[in-house]
Amino acid sequence: MANSDRARKLLIRTALATSATIATLIGAQNLAMLDASQFQSSPTPEADGSLTSQPDAVFALPMLEAGGAGTAFASATVPTTLVVQATPDITIMQAVPNIVILRHAGNTAPRITTTSTSNPVVQQPAAPQIVPPAPVVVQQPVTQKSKSSR
Amino acid sequence: MTLYAMTFRAMGCQIHAQLEAGVEGHAVLSQLPAKVEAMEARLSRFRPDSELMQLNKRAGEWVKVSTTLLEVIQAAKHAAQLTNGLFNPLVLPAMLANGYDRSFEQIALPLTTAHVPAGDWQGIELRRSAREVRIPPSSALDLGGIAKGWAAEKLADELAQTGACLVNMGGDMVARGAPQGWQGWQVEVSDPFNDAPLVSLWLKDTAIATSGSDFRQWATQAGKTYHHIVNPQTGCPAATNVLMASVVHPHAPTAEAYAKAVILQGAEAGLSWLSQQWHAEGLVVQDDGKVLATANFVLSHNERLSS
Incomplete structure (x- = not known):
């Protein structure tokens, strides 16, 4: 059972x-x-030409929101867009392959230029330093500036 | 360990060095001005009696040169190869025709509208074992930026035998090691528009060179503004949208040559080209204020960019 x-x-x-x-x-x-x-x-994509993807062209023409310098970038077609806040005025984004934009055009303070003009004052070559410079002790590394040679 | 620093002027620019070392660091750093003076005496084109100018006077002949001059010419020829002639050390006649015939501080009356293309850099011949050089007839070498990069690297390598160091020659810098407790030597790339810091980097066992048309400018009698970045192919000041280019590369003379090559190619083409070069990364500031960088520059220095 x-x-x-x-x-x-x-x-x-x-x-x-x-x-x-x-x-x-x-x-x-x-x-x-x-x-x-x-x-x-x-x-x-092959059947409809308008949908053919052109990744390079998309990268080369990032879609920017209007508003000029310092505006955040927007791109719906570039999924790999790299956006990093650098400083308050700097936004990083992928522009073309291997290139990123750090700042828009026009987002600058007045430019400092040093231009030699006509009516010059001819200067004598710098005299050798009579007292040789001496090393000094510093408490921490001194930040250096990289700019056009001067 | 003590951190020593020293600043002085030579080779037409401000030179700054930092060295972290024991008590011997003071003596080691004190030797720097004399070493730079010895280099300048050989490499300056503004000293008629320099070894470089003596070589230029004998263009077309084999001339025995010092190890210093040989090494810099070798570095310059190598840089010309790497840039496919965009950097060309035979640009001196073009520079003179454009009025850059004396140190920048003394440029007065730019001269002429005639432009002289640079000579064929492939015509620079070296016999290394005999320490002999021959440059093409009627040509002349200008080792300007390359010489600074080479000097910064040479001095940094010497200082590095004593301790971690940074050598800054007019904005072209070489770092060896890092000071204790720091991840590198802090370097700021300046905005040519207002001299404010644009980006901040940690430099360690590498070099950075910055070149631009923003500073060394002068006006011609015809009212044109000239700058010192000359296109070797045309002999004219470069027509470019790049105001300033900074390049990070392990080899300082190469960084210097790449910066000029980027300027000559224009911002996007220049950076695209740069991103294909071995271990090179960089940033440009356009004349409209736009700032672009190679992707590897952002990846390498993202931490500092974001701070």
Whole structure:
């Protein structure tokens, strides 16, 4: 008696497991067919020239929001856009491959120029320093400026 | 360990050096002005009696030169190769024709409208073992920026035998090691528009060179503004949208040559080209104020840019 009950229960469990597996397989197949039909109904890049992707051109023409210097960049077409806040006025973004923009045009303070003009004052060459310069001890490294040689 | 610093003027620019060392650091650093003076005596084009000018007078002949001059000419020729002639050390006749015939502080009356293209840099011949050089007839070398880069590297290598150091020759810098407790030597690239810091970098075991048309300018009699970056192919001051270019590279003379090559090519073309060069990264400021950098420059220095 007990053996018969056990056999019946085992049969029922096996049937349930088998039917669940079959249902899962059928569901997966239906989903796959649905995806395939949607894919076929949408235009491909080759079929529609306007959708042909031009990654280089997109990179070369970053979409900028109006507003001029210091404005944040926006680009929906460049998923790899690198945007880093550098200083309050500097935003970094990918412009073309391997190049980033750190600052917009025009976002500058008045320029300092040193221009030799006509009506010059001819200077004598600098005399050698009579007292040789001597090293001094500093408490911490002195920040240096890199700029055009002067 | 003590941090020693020293500033003096030579080679037409302000020179600054820092050295972290024991008590011997003071004596080591004190020797620097004499060493720079010895280099200038050989390499200056503004001293008629310099070894360089003696070589220029004998263009077309084989001339025995010092190790110093040989090394700098070698570095200059190498830089010309790397830049496919955009950097050309035979640009001196063009510079003279444009009025840059004396040290910048003394430029008075620019001369002429005639332009003289630079000579063929491939015509510079070296016999290394004999320490002999021959430059093409009627040509003349100007080692200006390359000489500064070479000198900064040479001095830094010497100082590095004593301790971590930074040598700054008029904005071209070489760092060896880092001071204790610091990740490098702090360097700011200045904005040519207002001299304010544009970006700040940590320099360690590498070099940075900055070149530009923003500073050494002069006016011609015709009212044109000239600058000292001459296009070797035309002999004219470079027509470029780059006001200033900074290049970071392990080799200082190469950094200097690359900076000039970027200026000559223009901002985007120049940076695209630079990003393809080995271990090179850089930044430019355009004449309209726009600032661009190579992606590897931003990646390397992002921490400092963001701060």
